[in-house]
Amino acid sequence: MTFPEGRTVSAWLDKQAEAERKMTEVRRDAARKRGIYRRDTGRPMKPEPEPHVESARPGDLVGLDCFFVGRLHGSQGAVWQLTACDTYSPFGWAELVVCPEGQPTARQVSALARRVARELEAAGSVERLRLAT
Numbered sequence: 001m002t003f004p005e006g007r008t009v010s011a012w013l014d015k016q017a018e019a020e021r022k023m024t025e026v027r028r029d030a031a032r033k034r035g036i037y038r039r040d041t042g043r044p045m046k047p048e049p050e051p052h053v054e055s056a057r058p059g060d061l062v063g064l065d066c067f068f069v070g071r072l073h074g075s076q077g078a079v080w081q082l083t084a085c086d087t088y089s090p091f092g093w094a095e096l097v098v099c100p101e102g103q104p105t106a107r108q109v110s111a112l113a114r115r116v117a118r119e120l121e122a123a124g125s126v127e128r129l130r131l132a133t
Contacts, residue, residue, distance in 0.1 A: 053087050053132065055086075055087045055088040056088070057088055057125065058086055058088045058089040058091070058120070058123075058125045058126075059086060059088070059120040059123070059125035059126035059129065060087070060088055060126070060130065061086075061087045061088070061130045061131075061132060062084050062085065062086055062087065062113075062116055062120075062129060062130070062131055062132070063084065063085045063087055063131075063132045063133070064082070064083070064084050064109065064112070064113065064131055064132070064133050065082075065083050065085075065133070066080050066081070066082055066083070066103075066104050066109070067080065067081045067083065068080055069081055069096065075098050076098055076100055077098050077099050077100035077101070077102065078098070078099045078102050078103070079096055079097070079098055079099070080096070080097055080099055080103070080104050081094055081095070081096055081097075082094065082095045082096075082097055082104060082108065082109060082112045084112055084113070084116045086120075087132070093112065093115065093116050093119075095112055095115075113129070113131060116129065117129040
């Protein structure tokens, strides 16, 4: 097997690896100029992401969202995914619901919110659930 300009696979891979090494060095130099690099390894550090919302502890604030999955064979309407995500921790909940009217109802979304509240309360994480949509 040959690659552009008659090169063999190994020669082509060597060229790609060299290009990657050069780009890594360019990134490292740019990070050093900005003062964000690790002293022990010399590698650039990734800055800590800033939170988009403020929450003090797990269960303090839960975000809700709905995603259209589609019309699946055999279902009696549109299928939606209802999702709840804790803004403090990596925990999340999801349910698939069939929506004969085309969109999730308040009853379906409320059922997920109640489930999340029960599970957080059982874990001792929440006194009062705050929701963001």
